[in-house]
Amino acid sequence: xKKTYWEEELxxxxxxxxxxxxxxxxxxxxxxxxxxxxxxxxxxxxxxKPGTIKSVAQIRDLPFTTKQDLxxxxxxxxxxxxxKEIIRxxxxxGTTGNPTVIFHNRHDINSWANLMARSLxxxxxxxxxxxxxxxxxxxxxxxxxxxxxxxRLGCLSIPAGAGNSLRQIKLMQDYGTTVAxxxxxxxxxxxxxxxxxxxxxxxxxxxxxxxxxxxxxxxEQRLRIEEMFGVKAYNSYGLSEMxxxxxxxxxxxxxxxxxxxxxxxxxxxxxxxxxxxxxxEYGELVMTTLDREAMPIIRYRTRDITRxxxxxxxxxxxxxxxxxxxxxxxxxxxxxxxxxxxxxxxGVLLKIPEVNTNYxxxxxxxxxxxxxxxNVEVNKEWFTGDIRKLDLLTKQITAKIRDEVLAKPIVKLxxxxxxxxxxxxxxxxxxxxxxxxx
Amino acid sequence: MAYExxxxxxxxxxxxxxxTRILKEGEINIRSMSINDTxxxxxxxxxxxxxxxxxxxxxxxxxxxxxxxxxxALEMKDQAGGLNELLLKVAQAKVNFNNANGRIIxxxxxxxxxxxxxxxxxSKKKLIDHGxxxxxxxxxxxx
Numbered sequence: 251x252k253k254t255y256w257e258e259e260l261x262x263x264x265x266x267x268x269x270x271x272x273x274x275x276x277x278x279x280x281x282x283x284x285x286x287x288x289x290x291x292x293x294x295x296x297x298x299k300p301g302t303i304k305s306v307a308q309i310r311d312l313p314f315t316t317k318q319d320l321x322x323x324x325x326x327x328x329x330x331x332x333x334k335e336i337i338r339x340x341x342x343x344g345t346t347g348n349p350t351v352i353f354h355n356r357h358d359i360n361s362w363a364n365l366m367a368r369s370l371x372x373x374x375x376x377x378x379x380x381x382x383x384x385x386x387x388x389x390x391x392x393x394x395x396x397x398x399x400x401x402r403l404g405c406l407s408i409p410a411g412a413g414n415s416l417r418q419i420k421l422m423q424d425y426g427t428t429v430a431x432x433x434x435x436x437x438x439x440x441x442x443x444x445x446x447x448x449x450x451x452x453x454x455x456x457x458x459x460x461x462x463x464x465x466x467x468x469x470e471q472r473l474r475i476e477e478m479f480g481v482k483a484y485n486s487y488g489l490s491e492m493x494x495x496x497x498x499x500x501x502x503x504x505x506x507x508x509x510x511x512x513x514x515x516x517x518x519x520x521x522x523x524x525x526x527x528x529x530x531e532y533g534e535l536v537m538t539t540l541d542r543e544a545m546p547i548i549r550y551r552t553r554d555i556t557r558x559x560x561x562x563x564x565x566x567x568x569x570x571x572x573x574x575x576x577x578x579x580x581x582x583x584x585x586x587x588x589x590x591x592x593x594x595x596x597g598v599l600l601k602i603p604e605v606n607t608n609y610x611x612x613x614x615x616x617x618x619x620x621x622x623x624x625n626v627e628v629n630k631e632w633f634t635g636d637i638r639k640l641d642l643l644t645k646q647i648t649a650k651i652r653d654e655v656l657a658k659p660i661v662k663l664x665x666x667x668x669x670x671x672x673x674x675x676x677x678x679x680x681x682x683x684x685x686x687x688x
Numbered sequence: 689m690a691y692e693x694x695x696x697x698x699x700x701x702x703x704x705x706x707x708t709r710i711l712k713e714g715e716i717n718i719r720s721m722s723i724n725d726t727x728x729x730x731x732x733x734x735x736x737x738x739x740x741x742x743x744x745x746x747x748x749x750x751x752x753x754x755x756x757x758x759x760x761a762l763e764m765k766d767q768a769g770g771l772n773e774l775l776l777k778v779a780q781a782k783v784n785f786n787n788a789n790g791r792i793i794x795x796x797x798x799x800x801x802x803x804x805x806x807x808x809x810x811s812k813k814k815l816i817d818h819g820x821x822x823x824x825x826x827x828x829x830x831x
Binding site: 628630633634635636637638640641644662663664665666667668 | 693694695696697698703724728729730731732734748751752753754755757786
């Protein structure tokens with residue numbers, strides 16, 4: 251019999267059975283969470299007792315968890331198990347302040363790999379495919395997260411890593427890559443290199459599917475990618491706090507991303523009132539892990555703005571669909587696949603006496619590549635008229651920002667007084683990108 | 689000691705004009721100029737003016753990133769081979785420079801070579817040791 255779902259039961263549930271499983275797993279999750287120093291203290295203070303949840307709606311009685319909570323309890327405050335049981339961590343970038351770190355035991359890694367495999371299967375990827383993962387390996391979850399899922403699914407995996415377009419093209423041609431995963435803004439660049447080599451990805455590769463994620467993009471941009479490469483392009487959503495990729499994925503109908511509700515309870519709330527919004531309305535996505543042992547997180551405020559797409563999907567999966575991410579309820583932005591908060595840039599500039607902390611970040615598409623252009627004012631007092639010193643300063647700032655946020659910026663020194671002074675909520679980021687796609 | 693003024697200038701319409709307007713209002717006369725351009729979208733404007741301290745002050749007050757930079761001014765003949773003759777001496781003194789520009793002095797039928805050197809004290813010493821004369825400040829500033 252031809253398999254339609256990766257897991258017939260978990261994907262083909264009716265809602266009643268799904269919610270039964272959610273309640274069961276939520277109680278188990280609360281029991282696990284009680285073993286972490288953070289939740290133990292919090293639950294005791296609030297009188298929350300595991301095993302008392304009777305319906306999914308009761309999740310609203312539980313407290314939210316924020317990124318700040320994770321940072322404040324760095325590194326082990328959310329850990330429920332002795333370190334001996336932990337087999338991997340993933341962490342956000344950053345050298346200033348505490349990073350966000352997520353720990354996994356063997357069960358968590360297995361469960362994540364399974365969700366990732368389910369996601370890819372749902373987008374039509376099969377064990378006969380050759381899968382090239384054009385994604386940074388290391389602390390960034392897009393590398394290993396996909397890798398484990400690709401292997402679980404049984405594809406031939408090519409852990410290509412990010413960048414080096416010529417090599418990416420060679421790998422595609424040498425091994426007959428049929429599926430690739432990359433950030434959408436990179437694919438515009440990759441296509442240009444195909445063109446420079448007088449190659450047409452439609453004729454000169456076997457690609458039939460691209461998985462695009464880690465960066466918000468519009469439907470137009472997806473269609474453009476599909477046209478350039480002659481493929482189907484599927485949207486992938488994830489965040490490291492909820493493992494990474496494999497949280498929500500498009501099925502072959504491409505009408506929203508199925509979010510795996512056996513592994514997460516999802517809520518959409520008004521970011522100001524924190525009250526739930528009706529299905530179909532935009533709000534902040536809040537997520538609770540249901541299948542994570544080492545580091546369960548309750549009602550995590552993702553800050554991502556999306557909505558639940560009402561109605562059932564033609565594919566028949568019970569898991570509801572979220573729409574593409576349309577924005578953030580904080581000031582984070584994503585460039586070159588890296589999550590960046592303007593505060594991180596400010597933190598770097600604060601430590602460089604030659605410049606002041608008036609800065610402006612322009613996100614621009616330059617020669618088909620999305621760039622972060624950081625405009626910085628040179629302090630008048632420091633200026634000596636030596637051009638070499640200024641060149642060196644530019645290089646220093648570039649390196650320091652890159653170390654902090656992992657994405658290399660273009661640093662532009664500007665005359666003092668030309669960037670508007672910070673008053674209240676100053677606009678620090680101007681997004682003028684077209685996501686590398688003309 | 690002679691100075692030129694260095695100004696941090698963005699490569700944008702009207703920015704250079706603004707500098708010259710401030711100098712005009714300060715009744716500063718520009719004797720010679722050079723601009724270092726870089727690919728970064730900014731450059732350094734070097735100006736030799738009749739009154740560097742005053743120029744510095746008016747620009748500073750207007751909020752411009754400006755610096756007074758000590759320079760070396762050497763005399764050369766305003767004729768074929770004049771610059772070559774001077775540079776030969778400078779080379780013999782083993783003085784290297786980052787930037788240079790020149791101007792003619794009508795009155796004496798001579799010319800000035802203005803050097804911006806990495807280490808001013810050491811360079812001056814080397815030139816003096818090789819018997820190279822500096823031009824007095826008033827001649828440099830054209831006063």
